Amino acid sequence: MSAVVRCWGSNDPAYNAYHDEEWGRPVRDELGLYERLCLEGFQSGLAWITILRKREAFRLAFAGFEPERVARFGDGDVERLLGDAGIVRHRGKIEAAIANARATVTLRESTPLHELFWSYAPEQHAPPSTHADWQASTPESKALAKALQRAGFRFVGPTTVYAAMQACGVVNDHLATCWVREAVEKLRTT
Secondary structure: OOOOOOOOOOOOHHHHHHHHHOOOOOOOOHHHHHHHHHHHHHHOOOOHHHHHHHHHHHHHHOHHHOHHHHHOOOHHHHHHHHOOOOOOOOHHHHHHHHHHHHHHHHHOOOOOHHHHHHOOOOOOOOOOOOHHHOOOOOHHHHHHHHHHHHOOOOOOOHHHHHHHHHHOOOOOOOOOOOOOHHHHHHHHOO
16 A cells, blocks of 8 residues: 655644645635634744644634734733743744734725735746656746735735645645645635
């Protein structure tokens, strides 16, 4: 029996489950995109497995990533979050998550977050053959980062935005040989 080919190998079952069941599968709702954008921001400078292991604590700390609730967070909430050892305690990232919730709510008046994100999906995207084919950013992620920054989002540089685009299926960056690539592509086109 042949081994399952994944984009990255891990001995951690949670990391493998994330790859197999979530990474790259389309996220087309506001809450899902807001959560992943926040988590990608918190991940900056850290290993993704660190964020994955803290994900439930993040969800508890950030009110299930419901933008309306997080948008109402104030200084007391920032201090509470800075004392929460279950999450990444970085003031700038915490304040960015709150600012991003406020920007998400404001975007509803023009182009909601999920619609904005998906409007930057590339028309064509070749399947990567190797890890060397993965990019840190793309013209689309640079343009989306600028649009998000104009809307008041923080900690959303082109690399963070591209990681969110990958995670949410806006691009399918599963390797050409990955066992879930085809299933992800089908979900993206339906």
